[in-house]
Amino acid sequence: MADAATPDRPAEALTFPQGFRWGAATAAFQIEGSTREGGRGESIWDVFTRTPGLVIDGSNAELAADSYRRYRDDVALLAGLDADDYRFSISWPRVQPGGTGPANEAGLAYYDRLVDELLAAGIAPVPTLYHWDLPQELEAAGGWLNRDTAYRLAEYAGLVVDRLGDRVQRWITLNEPAMTTLQGYALGSQAPGHALMMGSLPTAHHQLLAHGLAVAAIRERGDAEVGITNNHTLMVPATDAPADLFAAGAFDLIYNRIFADPVLTGAYPDLSGFGLEAMPGLEDGDLELIGAPLDFYGINFYNPTRVAAPAEGSEFAAAGLPFEPVEFEDVATTGFDWPIMPETFTELLVSFARDYGERLPPVVITENGASFPDEVVEEAVDGGVQRTVHDERRIGYLDEHIAAVRRAIDEGVDVQGYYLWSLTDNFEWAEGYTQRFGLVHVDFETGERTPKDSYAWYRDRIGSSRG
Numbered sequence: 513m514a515d516a517a518t519p520d521r522p523a524e525a526l527t528f529p530q531g532f533r534w535g536a537a538t539a540a541f542q543i544e545g546s547t548r549e550g551g552r553g554e555s556i557w558d559v560f561t562r563t564p565g566l567v568i569d570g571s572n573a574e575l576a577a578d579s580y581r582r583y584r585d586d587v588a589l590l591a592g593l594d595a596d597d598y599r600f601s602i603s604w605p606r607v608q609p610g611g612t613g614p615a616n617e618a619g620l621a622y623y624d625r626l627v628d629e630l631l632a633a634g635i636a637p638v639p640t641l642y643h644w645d646l647p648q649e650l651e652a653a654g655g656w657l658n659r660d661t662a663y664r665l666a667e668y669a670g671l672v673v674d675r676l677g678d679r680v681q682r683w684i685t686l687n688e689p690a691m692t693t694l695q696g697y698a699l700g701s702q703a704p705g706h707a708l709m710m711g712s713l714p715t716a717h718h719q720l721l722a723h724g725l726a727v728a729a730i731r732e733r734g735d736a737e738v739g740i741t742n743n744h745t746l747m748v749p750a751t752d753a754p755a756d757l758f759a760a761g762a763f764d765l766i767y768n769r770i771f772a773d774p775v776l777t778g779a780y781p782d783l784s785g786f787g788l789e790a791m792p793g794l795e796d797g798d799l800e801l802i803g804a805p806l807d808f809y810g811i812n813f814y815n816p817t818r819v820a821a822p823a824e825g826s827e828f829a830a831a832g833l834p835f836e837p838v839e840f841e842d843v844a845t846t847g848f849d850w851p852i853m854p855e856t857f858t859e860l861l862v863s864f865a866r867d868y869g870e871r872l873p874p875v876v877i878t879e880n881g882a883s884f885p886d887e888v889v890e891e892a893v894d895g896g897v898q899r900t901v902h903d904e905r906r907i908g909y910l911d912e913h914i915a916a917v918r919r920a921i922d923e924g925v926d927v928q929g930y931y932l933w934s935l936t937d938n939f940e941w942a943e944g945y946t947q948r949f950g951l952v953h954v955d956f957e958t959g960e961r962t963p964k965d966s967y968a969w970y971r972d973r974i975g976s977s978r979g
C-alpha cells in the first residue's frame with residue numbers, strides 16, 4: 513500500500529467529471545439516539561442490544577451520536593466540507609412505531625426539520641428508507657421471513673414520501689439487504705440474530721420485493737430519482753485449485769449476484785448448485801417489480817473477500833456450504849481487520865460495467881470508508897488548547913479508494929457520486945462503540961464533536977476535485 517497522505521503532504525489532486533457529487537453517509541439507529549423519545553417504537557436492534565453477549569462492549573444506541581438533538585451541528589459539519597449530498601436514513605419505528613398504521617407526527621416532524629436544515633445549507637438530502645431498523649412488532653410476526661413485511665415497507669415508504677417528497681429529489685429504498693440476510697438471518701451475528709443458514713434465503717427475496725414495491729410507491733408520487741444500495745465485495749479465490757475457484761464463484765452468487773441480478777436483469781441467477789430450482793418465496797409478477805429500471809445503483813465497498821473451499825469441521829462445512837471466507841496474507845488491514853486493497857475496488861466497478869452493460873444505471877458509491885482506533889489529543893495552538901485526531905491511516909485509505917474510483921471512471925464506468933462512510937463516529941452495530949469510522953470524532957458521553965485530520969483532508973479533496 514502506498515504511503516498515507518496527510519494534511520502536511522496532501523494527495524495529488526484528482527479532478528472528477530462535471531456534476532460528480534460528493535457527500536457523506538450515516539444511518540438513523542447508529543447516530544440518532546433518543547430511542548425512547550417522540551413516540552418512536554422499538555426496533556429489532558433495540559432488542560438485540562439488550563440481549564447479553566450480543567454487542568461486544570455491552571453498549572446500546574440510546575444516546576449514540578445524539579444526532580436527534582444535534583442534527584444542526586451535523587449539517588454544519590457537512591456544510592464545512594462543501595458536500596453536495598447527505599445520505600442519511602429514516603428510522604422506520606420513529607415514523608411508524610409498530611410497522612403498520614398511521615404515521616407518528618413527531619417522527620415525521622423531525623425529518624422535516626432535518627431536510628429543511630440541509631436545504632438551507634445548500635445540501636441535497638438523500639434519504640434511505642430502510643437501514644436495518646425493522647420495527648420489532650413486524651419481527652414478532654415473522655420479520656423478513658414473512659412476505660407481508662415487503663408490503664408494510666411499501667406502505668411506510670408512501671407515508672414518508674407523502675411528507676418529504678416535495679423537497680427530496682433522490683431516494684434509496686434499502687441498505688445492504690445482503691447483510692440483513694447473511695448476518696441477521698443466516699449467521700445470527702446481527703439483528704434479529706437468527707442462525708438459519710440457507711433457511712434465510714426467503715429474506716433476500718422479501719427484501720428485494722420490498723424494494724420493488726417501494727420504487728413503485730415513490731414513482732406513483734412524483735418524478736424523483738430512486739435507487740437501491742447493495743454491499744458488494746470482489747471475490748478472490750484462495751488458490752487456483754478447482755475447489756477454491758468453485759468456492760469463490762458460489763460465494764459471489766450468494767453475496768453479490770442474488771442481490772444484484774434481479775434488480776439489474778429482472779432474474780435470479782441459477783441456484784441449482786445449492787439444490788434450488790428457484791428462489792424461495794418467488795411468486796408471479798415479483799421479478800417485474802424488483803427489476804423495474806432505476807435512476808442509479810448504489811454500491812457500498814469496503815474490502816475484497818478471499819474465499820476457499822470449506823475446511824473440514826468448519827461451521828460452513830457443517831452447514832453443507834461449498835465456501836468459506838479466509839484471511840488474506842501479508843495485507844494491511846483496518847481497525848476492523850478488513851484487508852486494504854484499493855485496486856480491487858476498481859476491479860469490482862469495472863466488472864459491474866462489463867457484466868451488466870446497458871442494464872447498469874449510473875453508479876453512486878453510497879458508502880466507502882475505514883475504521884481505525886482513533887485517539888483525541890490536545891495540542892497548544894495560538895496560546896490555547898485544541899483537540900484533534902491525527903488519523904493518517906484513514907486518510908491513506910480514503911486517498912487510495914477515491915483514486916480507485918477515478919480509475920474506474922477512466923475505464924468507462926459511469927460513477928456519478930461518492931459518499932464517505934461516515935460523517936461522524938457512531939454506534940457500530942454488534943461492535944458497539946469499539947469501531948470508529950467518522951471524519952468527526954464523537955465523545956459518546958457528552959456528544960462533543962471533534963473534526964479529525966481526515967475531515968480537513970476530505971474537504972480539500974472535494975474542493976480540488978472540482979478543478
